Amino acid sequence: MTDRALSDRIDALLPQTQCARCGYDGCKPYAEAVAAGAADINQCPPGGAATIFALAQLLDMAPKPLNPENGLEMEIAAIAVIDETRCIGCFKCVLACPVDAIVGAAKQMHTVIAAECSGCELCIPPCPVNCIVMAPRPAELPIPAAMAAPWRQRHVARKARLNREQQARAAARRRSAPSLQDKAGAIDIAAAIARSRARRNNPDRP
Ligand code: SF4
Ligand code: SF4
């Protein structure tokens, strides 16, 4: 089994909330760290004992208790809800959501797409007016295990989009930055103006 195949198999056992409680920027980076032997199997509070057991079986290791430093074992039983009457449209929750489950434009009211929310709680700390709360996951939504694949897909798509946007910004910066040739031309023009002024002030000067 290659390391890549192993990290994919580990990732398949993780809950995919993308909550970062394990200390990694999502489930896949944690899976890669476990595959590389750089992270222990007991770091995921949403996965809890069941995930630790599954990882232990896959990696032929003994299960161990959840690392309490990452928080207590937690059921994925809540979704975020925005009090739209208090939302000031600052967009900070959208920037924080790892699965793009919040919609809204700058200076406009925002709302959570309940069916997409992984309950990661990452949108709560950035909200400057504390208008996001966690509420029980509605019974009509699919069970969290059924959402693991869509959450993974949304997280991957979000990362790809952020990457594209970053590259576009870098390209725009490169386009707007004056080239060395432009700078040399500007220096030549400045020098010509200075020479012309000097001749006007001193007509005898060559
Ligand atoms: S669910 Fe959260 S804590 Fe568990 S692996 Fe994914 S990002 Fe890490
Ligand atoms: S809406 Fe909030 S709780 Fe839900 S997935 Fe996005 S950041 Fe996490």
Ligand code: SF4
């Ligand atoms: S962080 Fe809070 S105030 Fe800002 S857009 Fe989101 S919900 Fe509205």
